[in-house]
Amino acid sequence: MRGRRKAQNRRSGTFDPEDAKKVKHTRIGVWDFYEEKRPILGWNIPGTSMVEHYLDMTRSLPYVWRMMKDISQIRNCWLLVVLYVFIELAHSLIPAASLWYSGQLLSIVQIAIDTRTVDKDFLVRISVGRMGCAVLGRLLGHAKSTISYPLANRLKQYYTVHLFHARARLDLPTFEDPAVQRQLEEASQASQGGVAWDTFSMTTSAVSTALHITSEVSMLATILKDQPDGKLLATISLSQSLLDWFSKSNSIDRGHGVWAATTRNQDFVKMQGLKRVVSYPEHRKEFVAGNLAEYCTTVFKEAAQRVGDQAGDFWEVRRQWKSRKRLSLASLLKEPWKELPQIVFTLRAVQYPASIPVSLASLNLIQHTASSFGWTVYRFIDQFGSIADQLATVRKLYDIVNIPNRISDGTLPFPEDTQKAKAGITVEFRKVSFRYPDSEDWALRHVSFKLLPGQLCVIVGANGSGKSTVLKLIMRLYDVEEGEILIDGRDIRTLKLGDLRQAVSVLFQDYTHFPLSIRDNIALGNPGHATNDDQVRLAAKLGGAEEFIERLPEGFDTYLDRPVTDYYSGVPEGTKTLFGRPVEYAGLRGITAMQSNTGHSLSGGQMQRLAVARTFMRSIVAEDSTVGLLLFDEPSASLDPTAEHDLFTRLRQLRGDKTMLFSSHRFGNLTRHADLILYMDDSAIEEAGTHAELLARDGGYARIWKLQAQAFI
Template structure:
């Protein structure tokens, strides 16, 4: 069960958040949840509003990144022109409300003159009326213009920064990418929204600036109007104070009080209740659920859990929102409604005192109330925006910080190889007392491993699962660095070689291979990531890997997707529809609002998937004419193949490898070991025996014992 949810805005501060630290952490109960909030502290002490001040102090650290973002945006095609146009529209939208307010004040002045003199300047009334109507029309037109400009602007900025985010992920090495802290950092910098981080930042800052412009212009016009109206300042002050009441009452319960918080539930009934929901909802549990006849028991259990939890159950954010928006009794809430009626009471008292001015007073009251409500909303929106800007600028900093995350595998400086033709004849590999532990573990994956494999030789590493076979292959391509000892490639320390050069000379197929969410053609072609790959090369690699025959039988052939990255959407199809867009219709797919999302993935057997992986490894090592590969690494390449396919694969590998050095890892002692120049038998992370097949059989050690056990399985 996902008992905890992390705040989307991850704090950039260092240190540790300890829920048990009562001096720094406040605990409260929200339904079945325990909420822990860090008490705001700035400069070593706490005071009201210090958490918000801390946000503002963070802004100074983020401003250089904002400047960098603006320079990046300037390089996007036509972006500066669109941004300038957008700002001009925003500026017009900010000034026009004040102009509308001025025209409203002039209309009020005309009414005042009419009451005093019983005459109306018709020409002036028409000009003011048309001016007021014109402002309303222009405001609407500017709204359309703003929408029209923002659409291409958002699209270009998102496209530009999608490349930035792609590069930030692509550049990370394996141990760095696997770090949970790095994953959280990437997640924070990739927060999804309609416009992306760049647009959100620009629109938020521009909106705040325009709100300030709107406040200044409206305030100047409002003050001019109020000076001419009886009790205008008093009514405006009462109206604004009511807006303050509303703001204080709403913001008190809108959000968590601190930047850092965590929530968990220890209510076992609620936890089991959620587990039961997943049990009955997830298709992968349905087979056992039905076969074990769990319906009656689970329904009874679920009802008991819900009865015990009662009305405290609910998702954390849902319960928190309900609790903080709930109308609670307070002096502020008690005075809110009477204060709303206060302007009308003042107006009535003045109307009784000055009955002849009732028409003007009524118009003044209406104008002042509308204006103060609008003005108060603008002011509080600006306050809210200014507070959010600090968070948004911190997100910009995260966006650029991810491209400077240091990789743990340091690149070497020595080019490799010096002679490309020589490397095609194989690569020499030597391990000297190598020990290695995977990050975050204490157990050794391999311990004190030493061996030497000459250029062009075939090495087979055998042993049980978990003995360290795959780890040796990962270390040869420097997915990880050794903890102890050293690895030599053609006599050079592997850590001194340029990583790109080293990996260009190696073709590797791992046991835990994956297939990319691309077409079958692209899956194979990426074995040789270059622009010169042709369809003929792909077909040849598929043929050598034993995959061409079943690929040709697929409805879309080499264009079929194993995992289609973009789904089809459809709804209201007749029941007889079985194909759409050339793909099968999946009516069992997950429904969305208004239709069904179709997955349309191609399902292959384990053996077929492995043949595709083998074809991809052949793509660069054997098929490519410009191949500089001198070392072939295969990690359990026949694990999912039947005996016939395994025999054919090994026969092709021996035939096609030429003079290249080849290293296999396997837990099966098959025909391949007979042809090996070196066999390494591993157990418990160390090399127990080393030698050729004949030599190891004569020793009558562990290798010979396992060989004989496997051989007996095929004897009558």
């Protein structure tokens, strides 16, 4: 049976733990548990929970229909769908068929008692049919599992692409929005089969369970209509199963509903913190150096004494609390209710001794069917409650494709003249002001400058002065709040985003490395030439990375962070490596799977050289590159002085006529060659000019230049 999905369908509104009218507060050990009060008929029965929950199902139905149309487009999927539904429904009728054969056996017993004769041929056919139902049920179950594997995989593969596209299309401000992240997470929540498979299998299972219940009850009523006291016994037994279900539904901790838990016990909080101090490796050096062992042990012991036996993990404490609540009216009634069928049978046997064999067989059949019936009803109710949540997930799965981006696309193609753009691009800021989302501080304030085609500009200043923000705004990762940015004389917001970013190559200070091979990491600088190995190697050489890449065990095929994990179990501890990667023996021996350390560590300087190589691949190596503007954000932050000097020399030699803009807080000799230097401080441009002009002005730039120069005297 599938458990109900948790927290899938978040309602609108708020949950206020302090609202005593709507929220029940319970103290569980050191935990304060706040639970939304349920209606009087708050059992887990369709129709007694909030109407809004089920109205949500109707809003989700158009998306389910869209999903069915999408499934119809998947290769060979409809055939598997039809087969799966047929097998599921056929399998649901097996219990009713078995019940019919059992009823025929009762008839044979009744005839034998009344006439002292047995129709042997009929008995054989019924016996074979009864056993055939068991065999057929097993075969149908096997066929269902066989079909479900390829069907689930095809559905999952299709919607994996759907989710990938939904995430890939989002711009930076939209992607960083916590509400969007929650929406993406909710739409992606599913079992290994994915949202589509969960929805299809859950709905099919609920329908088959309803058919199972209906057919079994109908068949039982047909069989018992002529049996003495049969209806009475059936009613008692079935009601006993429902009573048992009510008892379980009130005692089992499913985690449904709206609730929250916290602890305000400062001693317990301190104990958890001290556990981390003595357990986490990153604290061990200062823990030992500070001679904290005796003090922390004393503090922990005193806190533990004050907390006493109230401490404990929330789930463990809540589970124990729920076990103490299992005594309910339903649980009290269900035990004596179990005895009623035996009492009725005994009274019947005393009055009519000749009917004992048939009554005994009827009683056994009824009790067996009632037990199965109770479990089936419980499963159906649980499934029905889950469908509303599941259908809401389907709606979210399709809604994420329509999440609007914050950065609107322009309409004008860029550049108008490709050859002209290769010779450099004009960049102009006019009184630009900008604040990052959810920040009240200005990252840039009234910034103005103009960079002509082919010029080399260096932005200098302390960390946090706004240097990196200038580069992000040129790439339109964010839009300005005030002022405007002009690219070749046109408002940057009017240009097509794809064209603009294709004409600009950028290396950010907080660069990333993808969980791909080193070759692919460099090649992604220019995806159109990703298969050109010669260009990848040339880019690595220009970036100063080729030498250390060749020394790696797998060279350009090395993964820095391998996205596929190696699993193994029971490996002798003498084994140091598997598949060329070191083995980590973490956790307890005997667990089913452990994973290897699948990455290769590089120094900060080596990682930065890879990032620079990717930029070379984009802007210089590709012969048909349309890049006319090069942006570098602290490109030498992790390089030693020799590597920094070599990098700047190569960049100046290879940039050709392209416009180049650097941001840096280390000047080196780069600023000597700059056509324009922008000295920034406190989110604004304080000084602008050439190296000689700014030194002559003897302002902030000259002061920092002299400070850095003195370090090498």
